[in-house]
Amino acid sequence: MRRTLRLGRGAILRTAAARLLGALCDLQIVTSLGILIAGFVQMPEISFYHESIIMNAFWLTLNSFFAARVDYMEDDSKRAKIRQSGILISVILGTAFLCFVTHREDEKSGDWNILVPGRCYLYHDKSSVWFWQGWFWVGGQAFYGVCLALAIIPWTWPIVEKATSGLRHWQEMLITQWTKSAAKLGAVRFGHLQGFDQFDFPRTTKRILIFIFMTLILSLYWLVLQLIAVYSYGDSFYPALMLFYLGFAIWNTFDILDIKLSNRSLVDGTETKWGFGQVLPLVLLIAIVFNTVDAIKGARQEVSNKANKAQEKPI
Template sequence: MLACLVEPDCSSETFDADPDIAGIGVIAAFLISAWSSLLITSVEYSSRHADVFSPYSGYAVRLDDLLRSYIRRFTRPIKKPWTLQSIQPVVLAASDQQLVTGLAIMAAGYIQHCTITQYHFDIVASLGGIAFNVYQPALYALDGYTNRDPQMKLCRTILMTILFGMIIPSIFAVFNVNFLELYGASTQCIWDNLIDSHHDTTSDVLLSFNLIVTVWAYIESMRCLYPTIFRRIPRISNFILTCFEGMLHWIDKKSSQYVQTANSTYQLYTETQSIKAFVTLSYHWAMYTIVTIIVRPIFWVIFILVFTFQEIIRSHFIDIWRAYTVTLALIIEVISIKQDAVSSEVINGSENKWGFGQILPLLLLVLPVMSTWEVF
């Protein structure tokens, strides 16, 4: 961060209202756009049995196929008044609006790093996180539509990468143990002591979880935009599963061999009562016990964990569910911090006053509505 011209205020409990960041119009515009985009994405991806669909990776996702087969039983009688090809411009307009507004509010939070309060930066980070997490699953409904214009695809990739670069530092700031101790304190106070501040287990776990979810969303976005770059990932995962399946077959084969050898050795031992036959019999029964009771369950557990992890990572339904979960969690964060600030009476003024900064985001919602009108 650039140095501040004036020493940042790190001890203020009260602060002035800023409707352009935390106003009801700004938050409403983000939420309407986010939920609209998520609903469109959910409907389109879950109802693709009526449209032509080729997976981005070139491999079918078994978990998605299973879930879609159940959804198909309920949605087959319902006829959509649109096709995937006709609705794609609407999805693109809604998702692009999320991307631009997310960049705008995050840029405002970073530009005002010396003066913006920790309360307002928490709202900025939450709204930016909503925009980032909602944009990625919207690409599933586009089904390669962005590939028609390589220049625009590159532009969206750059903007998505910039937003990702803004989200990551904000996560470190928001989950710092000293963040929001005083709502009115400057966010620069956190940036100045971000590395040297103490940590606790809860904040570290939340920080790690949010970083994993954010990086996951970014990688999935890049995989949708440039599928050929990540096409080796499903091949590697399938190779790992094939190795595990081969190992399980080998274990079953070895256990069968140990049983057969032990049975034949037992007959020899009963006839000769030799010590050598007894030792051989004991060895084969011990190996059979180890393979069947210890080795086989361990490999089955590992195989199930690897298979489940692969299906979760590759599943688009899981991605959409993740977007819903993250969006809902961030909305709860925004609502709770606003209610807490109002009940604590630490805000000077009202953030519900309507002005240019609140009306403009709501007016931008007209753009996807116009695109929808053009489609129909």
């Protein structure tokens, strides 16, 4: 009885978490679209400072899309299709806006000018400069958009399945080769050597080098699979995913706070005053409370219905 109750509670928590994840994902879709549309409306007069704030705020919503894929990518319902389409539109708009921002903030373009108001700002995150002037992030977003489109369009599913099967096949092949190299290296009995004159240095050295090479190749391939899973599609090591998403969220939050605090003495007008646009998003956070209550109530009802159906089945 106790195991059954614990199992029921776990099922309720899992179902409620999935329902809540979907509701929060919907909220983030609307938020991301609102952020990007507000940015596009202000073009081309938008300042570099504001476009950077908009881009980092969008990346926070993009991070939530990454984390919520377990919900919207494994559901074939009409609601999930609408959710996937909304995310795809958001990613397309976000990639276009990032292209615009990256081009403008590239010092070679001539738009960046520290002597012209609105054409510069203070920042401490140099990742855009390190990673090919920000085009690395453009490629990552575009790659995610392409993978998302391939995954939600029915006639492209065979392509996705073939690609994922190929990745799994290469991984299994590398694991097999690594296991063979480890077995050959383990066959060398270092403890039973009678003397250096009886030790086959060339063969043993070759086995050690092959084992090290296969270990490096397998590790590199594993990291590539994690990067693909983080940025687009596929299975991954879940703790690594969670650490990445948490780190990405902290990174973007730091960038927003850093830009706001570093440029507060340079911003003119009513930038720091709270108005309708600042108060409304915080008030809308109350919707999360309603979503949580609805998710828990719906999960209890769903688990209860499944339990009743299971009891009605003949033994």
